[in-house]
Amino acid sequence: MDPVIAEEHWNLRLYVAGQTDKSIRAIRNLNRICAEHLNGHYTIEVIDLMDRPQLAEGDQILAIPTLVRRLPEPIKRIIGDLSNEERVLIGLDIRPLTKA
Amino acid sequence: MQQLKKTSSGIKGLDELTCGGLPAGRPTLVCGGPGCGKTLLATTFLVMGALNDNEPGVFVSFDERIPDLGANVASLGFDLPDLQKRGLIAMDHVFLDRRAIEEAGDYDLEGLFVRLAYAIKKVDARRVVLDSIDSLFAGIPNIAIVRSELTRLFAWLKERGLTVIITAERGDNGITRNGVEEYVSDCVIVLDHRVVEQSSTRRLRVVKYRGSTHGTNEYPFLIDQDGITVLPVTSLGLAQIASTERVASGVASLDAMLEGKGYFKGSSILLGGAAGTGKTSIAAHFAEAACRRGERCAFFSFEESPSQLARNMGSIGIDLQPWVDKGLLRFHAARPSLQGLEPHLALMLKEISDFQPDVAVVDPLSALLAIGSLHQTQGMLLRLIDHLKTVGVTSLFTSLQNHDDQSRIAISSIMDSWIMVENRRAGNDLVRRLHVIKSRGMAHSAEMRRMLITRSGVQLVDLQTGLEGA
Numbered sequence A: 001m002d003p004v005i006a007e008e009h010w011n012l013r014l015y016v017a018g019q020t021d022k023s024i025r026a027i028r029n030l031n032r033i034c035a036e037h038l039n040g041h042y043t044i045e046v047i048d049l050m051d052r053p054q055l056a057e058g059d060q061i062l063a064i065p066t067l068v069r070r071l072p073e074p075i076k077r078i079i080g081d082l083s084n085e086e087r088v089l090i091g092l093d094i095r096p097l098t099k100a
Numbered sequence B: 001m002q003q004l005k006k007t008s009s010g011i012k013g014l015d016e017l018t019c020g021g022l023p024a025g026r027p028t029l030v031c032g033g034p035g036c037g038k039t040l041l042a043t044t045f046l047v048m049g050a051l052n053d054n055e056p057g058v059f060v061s062f063d064e065r066i067p068d069l070g071a072n073v074a075s076l077g078f079d080l081p082d083l084q085k086r087g088l089i090a091m092d093h094v095f096l097d098r099r100a101i102e103e104a105g106d107y108d109l110e111g112l113f114v115r116l117a118y119a120i121k122k123v124d125a126r127r128v129v130l131d132s133i134d135s136l137f138a139g140i141p142n143i144a145i146v147r148s149e150l151t152r153l154f155a156w157l158k159e160r161g162l163t164v165i166i167t168a169e170r171g172d173n174g175i176t177r178n179g180v181e182e183y184v185s186d187c188v189i190v191l192d193h194r195v196v197e198q199s200s201t202r203r204l205r206v207v208k209y210r211g212s213t214h215g216t217n218e219y220p221f222l223i224d225q226d227g228i229t230v231l232p233v234t235s236l237g238l239a240q241i242a243s244t245e246r247v248a249s250g251v252a253s254l255d256a257m258l259e260g261k262g263y264f265k266g267s268s269i270l271l272g273g274a275a276g277t278g279k280t281s282i283a284a285h286f287a288e289a290a291c292r293r294g295e296r297c298a299f300f301s302f303e304e305s306p307s308q309l310a311r312n313m314g315s316i317g318i319d320l321q322p323w324v325d326k327g328l329l330r331f332h333a334a335r336p337s338l339q340g341l342e343p344h345l346a347l348m349l350k351e352i353s354d355f356q357p358d359v360a361v362v363d364p365l366s367a368l369l370a371i372g373s374l375h376q377t378q379g380m381l382l383r384l385i386d387h388l389k390t391v392g393v394t395s396l397f398t399s400l401q402n403h404d405d406q407s408r409i410a411i412s413s414i415m416d417s418w419i420m421v422e423n424r425r426a427g428n429d430l431v432r433r434l435h436v437i438k439s440r441g442m443a444h445s446a447e448m449r450r451m452l453i454t455r456s457g458v459q460l461v462d463l464q465t466g467l468e469g470a
Helices: A003-007 A021-037 A085-094 B038-052 B066-074 B080-087 B109-125 B134-139 B143-161 B253-258 B279-294 B308-314 B321-327 B343-354 B363-367 B374-390 B405-411
Strands: A010-016 A040-048 A067-069 A076-079 B027-032 B059-062 B089-095 B101-103 B127-131 B162-169 B187-196 B201-209 B221-223 B228-232 B270-273 B297-301 B330-335 B361-363 B395-401 B417-426 B430-437 B448-454 B457-461
Touching: A003 A040, A010 A021, A010 B201, A010 B228, A021 A085, A021 B343, A040 B127, A076 A085, A085 B101, B027 B038, B038 B059, B038 B066, B038 B080, B038 B089, B038 B162, B038 B228, B059 B066, B059 B109, B066 B080, B066 B089, B080 B089, B080 B270, B089 B109, B101 B127, B109 B143, B127 B297, B187 B297, B187 B395, B221 B343, B253 B457, B270 B374, B270 B405, B279 B308, B279 B321, B279 B361, B279 B395, B279 B417, B279 B457, B297 B308, B297 B343, B308 B321, B321 B330, B330 B343, B343 B363, B343 B430, B363 B395
Parallel strands: A010 A040, A076 B101, B027 B162, B027 B187, B059 B089, B059 B127, B127 B162, B270 B395, B270 B417, B297 B330, B297 B361, B361 B395
Antiparallel strands: A010 A067, A067 A076, B187 B201, B201 B221, B221 B228, B417 B430, B430 B448, B448 B457
16 A cells, blocks of 8 residues: 555545436545545545535536545546546546555 | 606616617626626626615525625725615525535525515515626536526516616627526627727627617726716717807907907817917817806816916916816816727716716827727727817817828818918018818908917017017
């Protein structure tokens, strides 16, 4: 196991707007990628802007879905339904565990 | 056919140009290059709507930060923070940094819709500004998504009956750089800021207005401490009412040449002559006489400063200062070369609509003619004179000119009256001679009169009067 990842905690926030296909796919993809690569050191918060629209401005959300990596710093953002796993890993700055 | 509903744009002159304002409940595209006044126009639309028309608004800025937007218009007396506090305007700065975005799969721009809907609900908005839409194209990596979302956005805005201004950069090929005009088919306004021979001119043109008549020319506009003013060009035809009322010229002996009654009210008078023939003196008499009657006079001076004028006219017994103090006489002195012809005329028209004078003096008109090409100046002068007539202002234009000067004669054809003064050598003396070349609608004197400038003003006497005169 990668010792660096073991020490870090990943705080991820996924912005969606309603239960759309894209939103559902993004949630499913994010859960899978985290489970595979982050070894339990993560929290995922899903924010539905249909319920809490006031949060869109603060995190500068325009594209939906948007994934924001709040921790570790610096803040990173990835847009899309996260179906392209490679781009998600690059965006989150995670080295894939499967490759050593 | 159902009349298109219109909403006041809040911009002076623009509503007249568009026969009532912007299309209500629909989007209007305002495009132009950097620094041409797009954001100011959009902000004015929003602020005026909120203050005057009971239509709160939402400002979505893709470029400038909210505090900067507020600071930019504070000098115009627009207090954006206060309007936000009072719930009349909601503002949202959409910041897009393409470098900090990673794309990983399919997405849409629902976040923009959520933010818009939230802001609209907050103030119960009837108006929306999106400034400028190009930042979306620059900030979102997938242009196909931007395009399909824009289509959806405009449908969404229309569905809600919102009156919208979208700003966009001017393009080299199409009207806009990113072809935004494809999405906005109702009304398109182009702003332009040109610098020709070191003088800057701003122009506005309504390129398209579906279902409405509109002026199609390029109209000059001003940006000053009062915000944007589009030249209030009125009547495109000859619809003015010809008054039968008369206005004294201020020189009794000149009135005598004009059926003893003077000029027609609302007419335009050209007073031509060589240098030093006393044109300004006749103009000063005209101004003073108006003030004596309790009327207002706007005096546009392009060669002398107000204090110079006051001193020089004082020497021939015309005291103008009391009328300035009473607020009946307003001087506007400006160097003609300071700016282009159109800004000058725009300023003059603005003063006319602010001050609402009964009479106006332009001294000399030839100073303005020197700025632009003949064709251009004639077009602009026609509009100026047209406007003065429409609002019933009797106006006197002095002009440095000789009898055989063809270009000046072309200008005279649009004037109602044309008076010439000339210098003739008679022995060792220079004799000033005045005659009325034309004066429409009256049996004016065809005589040539000798003009004396005395310590108590201008007098016209018989040509044969002794050369020692005064």
